[in-house]
Amino acid sequence: MNYRAGRHFLQIPGPTNVPDRVLRAIDFPTMDHRGPDFAELGKAVIAGMKEVFKTTAEVVIYPASGTGAWEAALVNALSPGDAVLMYETGHFATLWQKLATRLGLAPDFLPGDWRSGADPRKIEERLRADPQHRIKAVCVVHNETSTGVVSRIAEVRKAIDAAKHPALLMVDTISSLASIDYRHDEWGVDVTVAGSQKGLMLPPGLSFNAISGKALDAAKSAKLPRSYWAWDDMLASGKSGYFPYTPATNLLYGLREALEMLREEGLDKVFARHARHAEATRCAVRAWGLEVLATNPAEFSGSLTAVLVPAGVNADQVRKLILDHFDMSLGTGLGKLAGKVFRIGHLGYFNDLMLIGTLAGCEMGLELAGVPVKKDGVQAAMSYLASCARTPARQAA
Numbered sequence: 001m002n003y004r005a006g007r008h009f010l011q012i013p014g015p016t017n018v019p020d021r022v023l024r025a026i027d028f029p030t031m032d033h034r035g036p037d038f039a040e041l042g043k044a045v046i047a048g049m050k051e052v053f054k055t056t057a058e059v060v061i062y063p064a065s066g067t068g069a070w071e072a073a074l075v076n077a078l079s080p081g082d083a084v085l086m087y088e089t090g091h092f093a094t095l096w097q098k099l100a101t102r103l104g105l106a107p108d109f110l111p112g113d114w115r116s117g118a119d120p121r122k123i124e125e126r127l128r129a130d131p132q133h134r135i136k137a138v139c140v141v142h143n144e145t146s147t148g149v150v151s152r153i154a155e156v157r158k159a160i161d162a163a164k165h166p167a168l169l170m171v172d173t174i175s176s177l178a179s180i181d182y183r184h185d186e187w188g189v190d191v192t193v194a195g196s197q198k199g200l201m202l203p204p205g206l207s208f209n210a211i212s213g214k215a216l217d218a219a220k221s222a223k224l225p226r227s228y229w230a231w232d233d234m235l236a237s238g239k240s241g242y243f244p245y246t247p248a249t250n251l252l253y254g255l256r257e258a259l260e261m262l263r264e265e266g267l268d269k270v271f272a273r274h275a276r277h278a279e280a281t282r283c284a285v286r287a288w289g290l291e292v293l294a295t296n297p298a299e300f301s302g303s304l305t306a307v308l309v310p311a312g313v314n315a316d317q318v319r320k321l322i323l324d325h326f327d328m329s330l331g332t333g334l335g336k337l338a339g340k341v342f343r344i345g346h347l348g349y350f351n352d353l354m355l356i357g358t359l360a361g362c363e364m365g366l367e368l369a370g371v372p373v374k375k376d377g378v379q380a381a382m383s384y385l386a387s388c389a390r391t392p393a394r395q396a397a
């Protein structure tokens, strides 16, 4: 590997930059996970995660990537052959649907255009057409990381209620939790899925389920086989701050620190910061004369922005030039968006000048790739950020 001075810009939409405070917290001797000191850590991180999920319901933590928590949600609450209504918002929704199929569930996959979020009206319509209640769960990705589009979960809840349908609501918040406002209890979500390496500012390796009372009831009669992912074992040990098997102890030290940082900043300010960086990024994209993939302003993501490149340009070639010359990683186009978009991650441990550096790298890379863009993008983002700094009300929005 070539020597590179300075800090790499890791601007993919997860894993995200890990703060030094979190790295220092992880760098501590591993302790006995069955010893007396562990319980305090176990209880603190569960309580902290409840604040972030905005829930008083149960939370479990797995030593696994987000995919594990997807599987946990399904195997605990559902039975072989159950119909599940899933929504094709993009690549990650498609992967969750494939996972459900492999587990022996029967997904009904509502088609989407990969530029907009889950349509609550279509979900309501499909549920109304299921008077026998064969559909046992509705699964939606809150922030679709392949497209930079946010689905309106509160409206999905209303759609389920309007159809008077008893299906569980399961939501993937892997790239939205601690970046975009999310409310497990208020929005009536039954299982929320999350991961450590995006808004939570940790390395990969932890994932989470927040579980409603209704989902716990469903788990009592659900018949899919489960062992590693079993909620009941996790919750039985969790009451006293322990885990049924060896947890990722050092990542839990990091989680405790990350939760403390979120508390110090305040979740509302965390969300406002992400929204500000997302808007500044869109200012740059517009000034370049390029197009943001997301079409509906009510669904723009605070976590990342997917940028469409002009026909005839390979977005991965732009990314490669940026990596080679400016030491910055950007997100690739996933699935059917391969080569058509690059994704700018602006989530997690991030500030105004890191964003300006990120956008400068993009602007120089577009120029190197010969993409005909106007060179006003960084300036537009700077003007927006400066205007936010001048206007306290805009700083909070």
Ligand SMILES: *Cc1c(COP(=O)(O)O)cnc(C)c1O
Binding pocket: 014, 065, 066, 067, 068, 092, 141, 143, 144, 145, 172, 173, 174, 175, 195, 204
């Ligand atoms: C990153 C991500 C996943 C996959 O998580 P892994 O930790 O890679 O298993 C799933 N869903 C969304 C929305 C994601 O952003």
